[in-house]
Amino acid sequence: EIVLTQSPGTLSLSPGERATLSCRASQSVSSSYLAWYQQKPGQAPRLLIYGTSSRATGIPDRFSGSGSGTDFTLTISRLEPEDFAVYYCQQYGSSWLYTFGQGTKLEIK
Amino acid sequence: QVQLVQSGAEVKKPGASVKVSCKASGYTFTSHDINWVRQATGQGLEWMGWMNPNSGNTGYAQKFQGRVTMTRNNSIRTAYMELSSLRSEDTAVYYCARWVGAPKYYFDYWGQGTLVTVSS
Numbered sequence: 591e592i593v594l595t596q597s598p599g600t601l602s603l604s605p606g607e608r609a610t611l612s613c614r615a616s617q618s619v620s621s622s623y624l625a626w627y628q629q630k631p632g633q634a635p636r637l638l639i640y641g642t643s644s645r646a647t648g649i650p651d652r653f654s655g656s657g658s659g660t661d662f663t664l665t666i667s668r669l670e671p672e673d674f675a676v677y678y679c680q681q682y683g684s685s686w687l688y689t690f691g692q693g694t695k696l697e698i699k
Numbered sequence: 700q701v702q703l704v705q706s707g708a709e710v711k712k713p714g715a716s717v718k719v720s721c722k723a724s725g726y727t728f729t730s731h732d733i734n735w736v737r738q739a740t741g742q743g744l745e746w747m748g749w750m751n752p753n754s755g756n757t758g759y760a761q762k763f764q765g766r767v768t769m770t771r772n773n774s775i776r777t778a779y780m781e782l783s784s785l786r787s788e789d790t791a792v793y794y795c796a797r798w799v800g801a802p803k804y805y806f807d808y809w810g811q812g813t814l815v816t817v818s819s
Contacts, residue, residue, distance in 0.1 A: 591761075622802065622803070622804070623804045625804075625805035625806075627744075629744075634794055634809035634810065634811060634812055635736075635744065635794075635796075635806075635809055636809075637805060637806065637807055640799075640803060640805045641803065646807070678743065678744055680744075680805065680806075682804030682805070687746075687758075687760070688734070688746040688804070689746060690736075690743060690744040690745070690746060691743070692743045693743045693744075
């Protein structure tokens, strides 16, 4: 089973700043199979990025994804107040298995 | 529009079973697998398994093998997740999520979540 490790656990930034969130896999992951989700308190996760770098429908272009192999990054270019949330990376592996990272909490500084 | 609407909160005693439903609308139910993901309070997301509504085929995370059963009733466009031998550690919000479909492997729509509390 592939383990995803996200860092940092908590990121404290101010609106307007740039956020860089990391997701590291224990084994190589196909770029097609790496996704990012945003979750706000009391809500279900929302798809942000799929296939490492494709934005989901309705996601603003300040969100971008990159990476390959075992290292993947979610970047938010200029933080808006509504971006403060928890972010999860997710990968799909063989035998129809999915795993999530433990999450990065993005909080207002 | 695509919607997944889950059943309401449940309180169960240790050792009991719980069955959570997920009613789909706005798309062809049999065209997309339904996955189940749970989240303990203050914790991260944990994938539990998938179910293909067309064939009824399922696949479960090893952690839940033998305790979870995912089924469906296509006539009412509803998927079910049943978890047995409940223990306190199973207290969590349980989500259903739609798999977008090959060759893409992510979940594009989610249910609102169902809180299952296991307590004596």
